[in-house]
Amino acid sequence: MKFRLSPQTLETLNAFLQEPKDWKYGYDISRNTGLKSGTLYPILMRLAERKLLETSWETSEPGKPPRHLYRLTPDGLRFAREHRLVHSAGHTGAAAWSRG
Amino acid sequence: MSALRKAAAKLMRAVLRHSAAESHDWASAMLRELDFIESDWAALAWAFGGVTALFRRSNRRLCGLLMNRLGHEEGWMNDIRKRAVGIVSGVGIAAALAVCVFGLLYLASHFLPFADPERMPRLAWLIVITLPEASFIFAAIALWRKRRSMAVGILLSAIVLATHFAIHLATHGL
Numbered sequence: 001m002k003f004r005l006s007p008q009t010l011e012t013l014n015a016f017l018q019e020p021k022d023w024k025y026g027y028d029i030s031r032n033t034g035l036k037s038g039t040l041y042p043i044l045m046r047l048a049e050r051k052l053l054e055t056s057w058e059t060s061e062p063g064k065p066p067r068h069l070y071r072l073t074p075d076g077l078r079f080a081r082e083h084r085l086v087h088s089a090g091h092t093g094a095a096a097w098s099r100g
Numbered sequence: 101m102s103a104l105r106k107a108a109a110k111l112m113r114a115v116l117r118h119s120a121a122e123s124h125d126w127a128s129a130m131l132r133e134l135d136f137i138e139s140d141w142a143a144l145a146w147a148f149g150g151v152t153a154l155f156r157r158s159n160r161r162l163c164g165l166l167m168n169r170l171g172h173e174e175g176w177m178n179d180i181r182k183r184a185v186g187i188v189s190g191v192g193i194a195a196a197l198a199v200c201v202f203g204l205l206y207l208a209s210h211f212l213p214f215a216d217p218e219r220m221p222r223l224a225w226l227i228v229i230t231l232p233e234a235s236f237i238f239a240a241i242a243l244w245r246k247r248r249s250m251a252v253g254i255l256l257s258a259i260v261l262a263t264h265f266a267i268h269l270a271t272h273g274l
Contacts, residue, residue, distance in 0.1 A: 027133040027146075037130060037149030042156050045126060055125070067136075068129030 005083060008035055012043050013080035016053075016072045023056060023069035044070060052076030104140035108147035115151050120161075123154050130154075183249040190243075190253015194236055197254075198261070201232045229265045233258055 011033045016024065018032075030040050047053035054073050057066040072080055101109075112131040119127040130150035137143040205227060236258035243251040 025133065025136070026129055027136050030146075037133075037146045038152035038156075039149070041126060041130060041150065041153035045153070045157055055129075065128075065132050067132050068125070 006043075008033075008039055009043050009047075010083060011035065012040065012047070013072075013076075014084060016070075016076070017080050017084060020072060020077055023058075023071045025067055025069065029070065047072075047076065052079055102140045104144050105134070108140075108143040109134055111144075111147040112150055115154055119154055120158060122161075123157055126157070127154055186247060186249025187253035187256070190240075190247075190250040190255075191257050192253075193239065193250065194254045194257030197235050197239065198232045198257070201235060202228070205231070229261070232261060236261070 012029065012035065015029050015032045026037070026040065026044070029035075029044075030037060033040065035043075044053060044055075048055055048070075052073055053076055054071055056069045056071075058069050060066050109131070112127070112134060116124065116127040116131055127150070130146070130153070134143050134146060137146055236254050240251040240254045240258070243254065
């Protein structure tokens with residue numbers, strides 16, 4: 001499976017790497033990365049489809065709708081760390097990754 | 101709630117209502133985040149972004165389905181093409197076999213006096229029809245497992261030859 005790593009995807013992965021164990025809200029990721037929802041959510045969807053991102057619904061007070069939470073899976077963390085190194089080593093952000 | 105925020109929420113709710121089952125969670129997630137965006141304009145921009153994200157997702161899925169279907173159709177066309185080539189080659193092989201058999205018979209009639217068709221027309225006819233038909237059937241049996249379409253081509257030729265012979269018999273006699 002090919003996965004195109006755009007600079008925006010790398011930015012998103014880096015945001016997750018700051019506190020890798022913590023669950024994050026979509027709007028917080030958007031603020032941290034400066035990505036608009038139209039760019040951020042397709043990235044999150046693709047990461048989740050490839051099992052690099054896990055999602056969860058926050059258990060909130062009764063009567064209030066829950067918020068969606070995101071966190072990298074162990075595979076996602078490994079992938080993000082590998083590609084953060086590649087990125088910081090000066091490679092372009094359009095690297096391709098093959099899985100399986 | 102300002103008019104802008106109301107419009108943003110309305111837009112996201114409309115998207116949520118019309119989104120596909122697999123995008124429902126994502127649409128709900130984006131709608132819920134609206135409540136945490138401080139600026140009304142930013143909320144509206146967030147809603148438009150959400151529409152774009154879901155549109156891109158459904159578009160990607162549609163393209164995926166379309167490509168899959170095209171791939172299947174291409175595979176089916178390739179299969180048909182292979183079969184057609186197999187049958188045509190089978191007919192070609194049958195024609196080559198027939199030429200060889202008739203050539204041998206022609207040579208035999210020249211060099212072996214007892215094989216002269218003028219002397220024994222019934223026997224000659226029997227040989228003319230039996231030898232090619234037998235060779236066709238043997239070739240078809242040999243090829244049936246590995247090259248079925250080629251074997252079908254050879255069998256078709258056998259049927260055409262037999263039919264031709266039957267029509268000839270019916271109209272001209274031996």
